[in-house]
Amino acid sequence: xxxxxxxxxxxxxxxxxxxxxxxxxxxxxxxxxxxxxxxxxxxxxxxxxxxxxxxxxxxxxxxxxxxxxxxxxxxxxxxxxxxxxxxxxxxxxxxxxxxxxxxxxxxxxxxxxxxxxxxxxxxxxxxxxxxxxxxxxxxxxxxxxxxxxxxxxxxxxxxxxxxxxxxxxxxxxxxxxxxxxxxxxxxxxxxxxxxxxxxxxxxxxxxxxxxxxxxxxxxxxxxxxxxxxxxxxxxxxxxxxxxxxxxxxxxxxxxxxxxxxxxxxxxxxxxxxxxxxxxxxxxxxxxxxxxxxxxxxxxxxxxxxxxxxxxxxxxxxxxxxxxxxxxxxxxxxxxxxxxxxxxxxxxxxxxxxxxxxxxxxxxxxxxxxxxxxxxxxxxxxxxxxxxxxxxxxxxxxxxxxxxxxxxxxxxxxxxxxxxxxxxxxxxxxxxxxxxxxxxxxxxxxxxxxxxxxxxxxxxxxxxxxxxxxxxxxxxxxxxxxxxxxxxxxxxxxxxxxx
Ligand code: GLU
Numbered sequence: 346x347x348x349x350x351x352x353x354x355x356x357x358x359x360x361x362x363x364x365x366x367x368x369x370x371x372x373x374x375x376x377x378x379x380x381x382x383x384x385x386x387x388x389x390x391x392x393x394x395x396x397x398x399x400x401x402x403x404x405x406x407x408x409x410x411x412x413x414x415x416x417x418x419x420x421x422x423x424x425x426x427x428x429x430x431x432x433x434x435x436x437x438x439x440x441x442x443x444x445x446x447x448x449x450x451x452x453x454x455x456x457x458x459x460x461x462x463x464x465x466x467x468x469x470x471x472x473x474x475x476x477x478x479x480x481x482x483x484x485x486x487x488x489x490x491x492x493x494x495x496x497x498x499x500x501x502x503x504x505x506x507x508x509x510x511x512x513x514x515x516x517x518x519x520x521x522x523x524x525x526x527x528x529x530x531x532x533x534x535x536x537x538x539x540x541x542x543x544x545x546x547x548x549x550x551x552x553x554x555x556x557x558x559x560x561x562x563x564x565x566x567x568x569x570x571x572x573x574x575x576x577x578x579x580x581x582x583x584x585x586x587x588x589x590x591x592x593x594x595x596x597x598x599x600x601x602x603x604x605x606x607x608x609x610x611x612x613x614x615x616x617x618x619x620x621x622x623x624x625x626x627x628x629x630x631x632x633x634x635x636x637x638x639x640x641x642x643x644x645x646x647x648x649x650x651x652x653x654x655x656x657x658x659x660x661x662x663x664x665x666x667x668x669x670x671x672x673x674x675x676x677x678x679x680x681x682x683x684x685x686x687x688x689x690x691x692x693x694x695x696x697x698x699x700x701x702x703x704x705x706x707x708x709x710x711x712x713x714x715x716x717x718x719x720x721x722x723x724x725x726x727x728x729x730x731x732x733x734x735x736x737x738x739x740x741x742x743x744x745x746x747x748x749x750x751x752x753x754x755x756x757x758x759x760x761x762x763x764x765x766x767x768x769x770x771x772x773x774x775x776x777x778x779x780x781x782x783x784x785x786x787x788x789x790x791x792x793x794x795x796x797x798x799x800x801x802x803x804x805x806x807x808x809x810x811x812x813x814x815x816x817x818x819x820x821x822x823x824x825x826x827x828x829x830x831x832x833x834x835x836x837x838x839x840x841x842x843x
Contacts, residue, residue, distance in 0.1 A: 350382025352563050354408075354415070355552065357389045358400035361623035362407050364678075365567060365597045365606065368643045372594060373565045374413040375644070375666040382562070386418030387555060388429040391545050401429075407620040411636050412659055425559040430551050437546035440554050440584070441507045441539050445487070449583035450539060452505045453486040454498055475535045478513040507540035509549075509576065509583075517575050522563075522592040522668045529575045537576050549573060553580045556589055565592045565668070592668045595647045598675040606678045616680035633732035635694075638687040647676040656689055688731045699723045702733035710737070712744050721826060725818040740817075743826055746835050747813025754815050755843060758806045764840045766803060767810065769796075771836040780829040782821040789821070810839035 354370040356362060362370075377384040386408070388401055401419065408414055417423030427433055444450035453476075460476075467474040481488055486508070487495045498505070515531040539550040546554070556564060571593045581588035597606045600614060608626065611618035620639065621628035629639050637658065644662050645655065648671050657665065691699070700720040707714060714722075726739040773792050777785060793803050808820050811832060817823060824832045 348560075348562055350377055350380040350562050351385060351560050352377045352382060352565055353385040353387050353556070353559065353561050355387045355389050355555075355566070356404055357392065357395065357548075358397060358404065359392075359395045360397050360400055361619045361621070361626070361628075362404050363608075364618050364620065364629075364643065366404075367407060367411065367620050367639075368597065368646055369565065369567055369594060370408055371411070371413055371640060371643050372592075372648070372666075372668075372671070375662055376563060376565060376668060377416075378663040379666050383416045383423075384413075385423070385425070385559060385561070386415035386428060387559070388419055388431075389548065389551065390429055390431045391434065391548065391551050393431070393545075403621060403623065410620065410630055411640055413640070430546075430555065433551075433555065434545060436558075437551055437554055438540060438544070441546065441550060444509070444539070444583055445507065447583060448510070450507050450509050451481075451487040451536075452495060452499070453484065453508045453536075453538075454490075454503055454505050455485045456504075459485075476508065477511050477535045478532065481510075481536060504542040506538045506542055508536040509539055509580070511536050511576075511579070517578065519574050519578050520591070521571070521574070522590055523595075523671045524571075524593065524673055527574070531575070534575055549576055549580065553577055553584075557581075557584070557586050561589050563592065563668075564589050565594065568593045568596050592671065595672055596675040597646055598677045600678050600680055605675075610678075614680055616683070633734045634683070634687050635690045637693075638683070638690040641690070642683045642686040646678065647672050656686075684731050691727065691730055691733070696720045696724045696727070699727060699733060699736075703736045706734065706737055707744065714744060718743075718826070725822055725826075742812045742817070743823065746831070746838060747811075749813060750809055750839070750843065751814040754805075754809050758809050758815075759843050760802075762802070763806050764843070766798070767806060767836050767840055770803065770807060771833045774824075774829060774833055774836075777829065780825060780832075782819070782825040785824055786821040807836075810843075811835050 352373040354373050356366055356370075374384050376382070386405070388404075390396055390401075405419070415421065417425065418428045422428070441450060445452065455476075460474075464474045476484065483489065488510070490498075511534045512531045517529040517531050519527040519529060521527060537549055538547050540546055555561075574591060574593070577591075578588055598604065599606050599610050606618065608618055611626070617627050617629045617632050617634075619626055619628045620630060622631045630636070640659055640662070641655075641657055644657060644666070648666065650657070650665050651670060697716075697720055700716060700723045703723055704714075704716070704719050707719065722740050722743045723736065725743075726736060729739050730736055770789065770792075773788060774780075774785065777788055789803070789807075790800075793800060804820065805815065808815060808817065811820065811823060811827070827835075
């Protein structure tokens with residue numbers, strides 16, 4: 346029987362989740378659900394200096410808002426907890442020591458000053474200082490010192506780190522599901538620190554140990570971790586553990602130009618880069634995006650279904666998703682396209698659901714209307730809306746008479762004879778008993794032909810006085826909704842004002 350798929354999202358709680366992190370979580374979720382597996386949240390908080398209060402709660406709330414909750418994680422203990430590395434810190438040291446025992450790692454006693462000195466010295470010569478096979482015997486560590494010297498230092502309580510002993514001259518063969526086979530020359534690798542002098546593991550050690558203990562089968566993470574893959578693969582070998590499979594997701598690129606999407610890009614371009622608001626940075630949720638739209642556009646950032654289909658529900662994503670269809674190259678972030686996705690998802694919502702959203706906005710404006718009325722309005726204007734918050738701009742005239750008229754339109758549509766024509770239209774409307782769109786239309790159009798007037802003399806100014814602008818859905822639908830009295834009153838107001 347094949348192993349149950351287990352994947353994890355392993356953020357460090359150093360701030361809000363960036364949209365790229367959310368995409369990593371989503372791809373993990375999709376892969377897990379597609380394969381009947383588990384999606385685990387592990388909080389990588391071994392670096393206490395970078396810990397940010399509230400970040401973990403933020404991450405969890407963002408996943409829940411998107412509808413991609415984890416199966417195991419903080420607060421949802423499974424068989425492999427705890428799921429915060431800070432609560433697991435006692436277990437890492439023995440693994441570092443095990444590697445020393447096996448000759449795969451070593452103690453290093455070099456002080457920060459010494460290492461800094463080497464770095465500066467190299468820099469001055471235009472070189473980069475790398476701690477590895479080519480110089481480790483000249484530095485202060487358990488490879489260069491005698492056993493007694495090492496023991497004396499340890500007994501004296503001197504500070505040390507534990508470094509991985511990277512091999513000198515080996516070709517390391519790696520595999521990435523998205524990128525295929527990768528070859529690395531081990532002599533270019535440095536002897537990474539696995540365990541720090543403060544008694545905490547580094548990311549590399551804790552990550553590998555936890556992935557192993559949590560029985561992770563697939564590591565799906567951002568491309569920025571690809572350079573760590575050689576070390577991670579060697580660590581699995583060194584421990585004699587079976588390595589999970591790896592998939593490194595392409596970067597999310599700026600809307601224009603080169604480089605990785607940053608918070609600054611969002612500020613400059615006026616679009617969110619966080620799922621939820623964090624301090625002054627507005628999130629997708631607060632900006633009025635539907636979680637379905639966010640999930641949908643994120644999925645298509647770097648993954649393609651191999652068809653023309655663009656709109657996917659979460660269920661459809663789960664059934665279509667494969668890691669093989671994730672692109673190697675960076676995915677350009679397109680805020681316009683994100684809006685388009687929201688617009689598409691808005692159209693899919695029921696009028697009743699949208700009316701509820703609009704109603705909250707109306708209440709804030711001290712406007713009351715029946716649910717039926719608001720629902721009807723929404724049905725007429727929603728095809729132009731990107732967000733529910735657009736409804737007011739698109740349809741305020743359904744709730745109150747225009748307070749001003751579009752100047753350009755007035756110049757163009759309001760002629761000398763217009764007041765007289767409008768006044769006649771008002772009288773005509775007054776005679777209509779059942780004030781329904783199709784009946785009003787028939788009457789008004791019949792009257793226009795009878796009078797041998799052109800439509801252009803009547804319809805545009807009529808729209809202007811009712812809407813205040815040249816926009817909006819079918820004019821007779823608007824009239825029906827606002828009613829006879831209001832329609833006539835708007836005509837009269839305009840005649841008096843214009
Ligand atoms: N803690 C790392 C991060 O913040 C996890 C990287 C990984 O998934 O291995 O992204």
